[in-house]
Amino acid sequence: MSDQPGSNGSTGEVAAGALAPWSVGTLDPPPRWGLRSWVADLPKPVGILASNDSLAFEIMETCQLLGARVPEEVAVLGVNNYTEVCDLATPPLSSIEMNTERIGYEAARLLDRFMAHRSLPKSPVLVAPTRVIMRQSTDIVAVTDQRIAAAVRFIRHHAHEGIRVHDVLRAVPMARRTLETGFRQTFGRSPLAEIRRMRIERAKDLLERTDLPVEQVADRCGFKDVKRLYVAFRPLTGMTPARWRRLFRLGRTPPPPRRPGKKTGKRARATRAGRE
Missing domain, CATH: 1.10.10.60 (Homeodomain-like)
Incomplete structure (x- = not known):
């Protein structure tokens, strides 16, 4: 996926198996007046991850002006899942839903530690997003067949x-x-x-x-x-x-599923006993 446009990023292509090549890169947002030319110059098909839903909405409006089809030519993903913005977009905008409740909890916890003159973590406290809300702006399957x-x-x-x-x-x-x-x-x-x-x-x-x-x-x-x-x-x-x-x-990220493998310990002995 391509993030936002600018001068310090690079654009490449990725192809995996039957996946069609899609442009990738990490770029800075252009001035609003430069958005149209940036979108027009992007190699298509391309996926764009905007930093927020409002910018994603502007990108989709720009695509309409240029005649670039969303999501067939330009897939767009926003951040924050503001439904009033996402549902107004044409087509409806996919967005990453942030875990605002957990963010508020962590902020309050840090403030409490600060006011109690307790030590604060040296590295930033990272809170994972909740999920991606899939709508039509990313409803594309990158398969050649x-x-x-x-x-x-x-x-x-x-x-x-x-x-x-x-x-x-x-x-x-x-x-x-x-x-x-x-x-x-x-x-x-x-x-x-x-x-x-x-x-x-x-x-x-x-x-x-x-x-x-x-x-x-x-x-x-x-x-x-x-x-x-x-x-x-x-x-x-x-x-x-x-x-x-x-x-x-509880605000915890569920662990990935365990891959099936060789049984050990009591489970292995119980399985062998059952076979016998």
Whole structure:
């Protein structure tokens, strides 16, 4: 992704597997009058990460004036997730949601330490963003095979409806073997695994930003019952849905899932005993 324009950055290209080349770089914001020429001169397709939603909105308006399609030619991502700005943009703007509650807590904690004449940390206190709120300004799949790209888009938009692989093939006609091979070569997983992954992503979002019971979360993500949500959730996250919600509410970043490996200790002995 390209950050903002200026004189001290460089622009390169990246290509990985079937991913189309996208410009990358770290640049400084131009004067407002220079934004139009900067966007016009960018190699396309390009992704732009703006420092805030207002600047991202201006970039999208500039793209409209230039006739540059968002997100097909220019994908735009803002910061702060100000819904009044994001929803007014055309198309709606994707944005990084900051963990403002945690930022406020850490600021108050530092102020308390300062007023109590206690030592302060020597390095900055970093607070990770909450998540990326995906909207249409980044709804692009950088895949050269247009049928595979269409299949991914269909899965993104309909995974929570309980779709199966045959539904994908009905929406994007091709041989099942072609679909399976394309997904494994491009993403390293099967179409079914991608459907499950998108359901879990939606489940994580609902667990984080709503108080819905886990049973309702399962229903809204396309699972027939809550048990199936639990079975699918743990391998991809390393924990139960309830624990994921608790960690998020405490302001902690959930750890990455443990990779399956050789069993050791009591679990290994129990497995061997079961086989015997």
